[in-house]
Amino acid sequence: MKVQIIEHPLVQHKLTLLRDKNTGTKEFRELLDEIALLMGYELTRNLPLQDVEIETPVAKCFCKMLTGKKIGFIPVLRAGLGMVNGLLKLIPAAKVGHIGLYRDPDTLTPIEYYCKLPSDTAERELIIVDPMLATGESLVAAIDLLKRHGAKDIKLICLVAAPEGVLLINQKHPDVKIFTAAVDDYLNDHGYIVPGLGDAGDRIFGTK
Numbered sequence: 786m787k788v789q790i791i792e793h794p795l796v797q798h799k800l801t802l803l804r805d806k807n808t809g810t811k812e813f814r815e816l817l818d819e820i821a822l823l824m825g826y827e828l829t830r831n832l833p834l835q836d837v838e839i840e841t842p843v844a845k846c847f848c849k850m851l852t853g854k855k856i857g858f859i860p861v862l863r864a865g866l867g868m869v870n871g872l873l874k875l876i877p878a879a880k881v882g883h884i885g886l887y888r889d890p891d892t893l894t895p896i897e898y899y900c901k902l903p904s905d906t907a908e909r910e911l912i913i914v915d916p917m918l919a920t921g922e923s924l925v926a927a928i929d930l931l932k933r934h935g936a937k938d939i940k941l942i943c944l945v946a947a948p949e950g951v952l953l954i955n956q957k958h959p960d961v962k963i964f965t966a967a968v969d970d971y972l973n974d975h976g977y978i979v980p981g982l983g984d985a986g987d988r989i990f991g992t993k
């Protein structure tokens with residue numbers, strides 16, 4: 786399985802609080818926002834830097850600055866929205882595209898209902914944002930869609946993944962690197978991750 790698990794203690798601690806069924810909507814949202822920022826720190830570890838000359842109050846010197854590589858965050862609605870603000874705190878100038886998908890509860894097939902992407906998908910590093918990678922069908926559909934729009938550089942950030950989902954992404958899109966805070970045990974008969982955290986969208990928004 787090709788996947789990077791973000792083991793940072795703060796991430797793991799907050800994930801445990803998110804998993805707890807007694808964590809209510811307000812706290813769930815706040816924690817998800819914080820964890821997204823912390824995970825974004827790892828996600829952006831390899832952003833390219835350039836040397837620029839500046840002048841401090843003491844002397845001229847060459848220092849490091851980001852090259853300004855174009856980034857786009859692509860939350861998968863609804864649940865992906867819960868991680869976007871945390872990531873934007875790190876890269877405030879990133880563009881944000883949206884892909885609307887929901888899983889049919891009986892067939893678990895992803896149904897697309899919305900798509901709005903940056904016009905220059907081919908030139909951007911695109912980061913698909915969705916806390917849950919279960920069967921993997923929704924995120925395969927999201928990657929297929931981005932590639933149909935010309936995307937060449939895609940990463941995936943989620944919070945909890947099932948082994949089945951990681952394998953499917955690795956199989957169908959081996960070029961897409963997955964960052965997650967955990968790979969859980971298995972999927973139950975309803976396609977929920979076990980132990981997981983339940984339905985992320987429902988827990989973020991307090992609706993079913």
Ligand SMILES: O=P(O)(O)OC[C@H]1O[C@H](OP(=O)(O)OP(=O)(O)O)[C@H](O)[C@@H]1O
Nearest residue numbers: 862863864887888919920921922923986
């Ligand atoms: O890997 P999969 O089996 O495809 O499942 C994962 C998808 O399920 C959830 O969305 P959901 O369909 O619940 O929509 P929502 O975010 O609107 O609740 C989740 O946010 C993923 O998008």
Ligand SMILES: O=c1cc[nH]c(=O)[nH]1
Nearest residue numbers: 919977978983984985
């Ligand atoms: O466990 C799961 C699986 C899919 N979507 C969720 O929100 N949770």
Ligand SMILES: [Mg+2]
Nearest residue numbers: 984985986987
């Ligand atoms: Mg849901």
